[in-house]
Amino acid sequence: MPTAAHNTAIDVPRGLKGVIVTETALGDVRGTEGFYHYRGFSAVELAEKRTFEDVWQLMFFGTLPDASQRAAFAAQTAAPRHLPPAVRDALPAIARATALSGPLTGLRTALSLVGAAAGFRPLYDIEPERRRADALAACAAVPTLLTALHRLGQGLEPVEPRDDLPYAANYLYMLTGRDPDPAKARAIEHYLISTVDHGFNASTFTARVIASTGADLAACLVGAIGALSGPLHGGAPSRALDTLDAIGTPDRIDAWLRERILAGDRIMGFGHPVYRTEDPRSRMLKGIARSFGGDLVDFAVQVEARAEAVLAELKPGRELHTNVEFFAGVVMELCGLPREMFTPTFAAARAVGWSANILEQAADSKIIRPSARYTGPPPVRPVPAA
Template sequence: MTTQPNGLIDVPPGLRNVAVTSTEIGDVRGHEGFFHYRQYSAIDLAQTRSFEDVCFLFLEGRLPTPEERARFFADLAPMRALPRDLRSVLPAIARTGDRFTPLTALRTALSFMASARNMTPSWDLGPGDRKRDAMFVCAVTPTILAALHRLRTGRDPLDPRDDLPTAANWLYMVTGEVPSPERATAIERYLSATADHGFNASTFTARVVASSGADMVAAVVAALGAFSGPLHGGAPDRALDSIDAIGTPDRIDSWIRSRVESGDRIMGFGHAVYRTEDPRARMLREIALALGGNLVEFAVEVERRVVEILAELKPGRSLYANVEFYAGVVMEQCGIPRSMFTPTFAVSRTVGWCANVLEEAAAGKIIRPSARYVGPTPPQPVPSQDDLNR
């Protein structure tokens, strides 16, 4: 970083490797292939604890006791229900547009809900009320997304079931069927492993909005806008589309080489932080293999050849499968339609956003960076209308 004569500090494009705040929520150590929530390995948590336990950890800063877990779930379950005012407008939101984009519809629905509930700016709330808002947003977001999906496909929304934990309830509300234990566990581990991932674009966006004292929904809606881009959260379905485009084993090498040689990106490979294997992809590969099926076997072969060919054509670069590659495979095996792949990701990431909003709101200081002006040298005379018409 360099300091300019005007006192501004030039930083790398995209704020790469610039620490902009301190956090107790978690971190990613890309060169080690490791990330954590609080003091625990995120993958260890995903493999050993429930998604509700992970949510509690994010919001409370510790893992729950059995009594705390039961009380947390008892508080969370009724928050899943669609508010009456929102239920009346969801059909119109779901029908809007020629092409259904769930995250856009979710932003609209959450904004309406915040207005209907008179959501209060975080600046005017105490820690307890902020946390209640966070719990409510985390609880109701899956219900809204599932309802929008079913309405768009001509079916009635399903009310959430208080006897099902978050992952099983999500599958039930989307597919209409209570999932098998294997599928519920697969999705639960996916949700737990993707709830947060360092200071990514959407998390930073949520914290910028939260730093202004805005309400919880305002920060989450802003995060969703960043998350919707294909370079961030919107890639699991695109990765699976690539597998479909390859089609058969004999086409793997030629398809990969043509994409690389034409400069196209292979969705589901490479990561902005990891320089080794993405630990989420490794865990999801194991989950996919346990679920089994022809798609899984083909995906494993595609992954192997992509890594080998990228190593050949791009020597010196460490490019491996990222979370999106096997996320799509696992969700497909669990019966989630492709239009709901990224929304499933959003269900988990909402928890991380809310935790970051709580942390930022407690800091009470607005994020206000500067930009280096590179336009025409000011001040210049303002041209008259006659000058402009000549």
């Protein structure tokens, strides 16, 4: 007999598509308009006009800083870039253990250790100021952890962070050990800002589900990283470049695309579950890629154009546009990032958005507890004797 819980259950689409599960003041994605924002400001315009630290402060505190506030926030977030000895000493072992899976897998362990070493307590038990301090510390540590794990995996010593460099430039510096080219640092900053937040994607929703239990901030971020690691979520930038590699040369574009489209295969770097128009992030990053120029950019633009044309021919009425991963991969390649660091770089940006969502969720202690429809054998089955 159905229980009371079953009587009050509500059927929703698979994957919760289109279902509103909470309210947020952090931002929104308007897929039919090809637009998304952070606290009412166009995310693309923020990337073009502001720094990563400015957007970080906007997401955490609700306002964009003036010059003096910017300097104070930069100083506040520079200090926790430096890892405590207990964490730093453990990184070589973590890098060895995750040698086959890469820095993003290592980040899960390392970030959990950061939270433990710093004494992160359950969100449920601490005040908003302490929650925000934990979030600032965790977000500041992510680039240091990622670059250290990557370099250790390459047989290189980690590079200590510099307090005088902004977030994006410091990330490139710790990755390469060299002063970053300003144009490349700014290009990466554009990318980082454009991927801070993007609605209730899988990793953000995961972070909020964990936050709704009152768990500590590191636990929430570790869960989000796990969701991001899936190839259908954050794992696509390098795979989009793999698509270009598989096509190889311009004369093979149409044949390769036709084969994949007719077979119903997914083409990495194309399509988005929300946007029904051009992804605004892709449009911005395409412009950045073109500012660098070169054969890779020309080839990517050509593939994009032919993909839209071939789909229009084979599947009339069905639109297919590049998503953020397609030209993000091109830009990161041009800026010298190794492909195994593409998705970790995504995480270095999204950690700020995750944390802002975690802080917002922690202000509402209602646990997220949906239901499921049982489809197994009818109960109650007799238990056979052994």
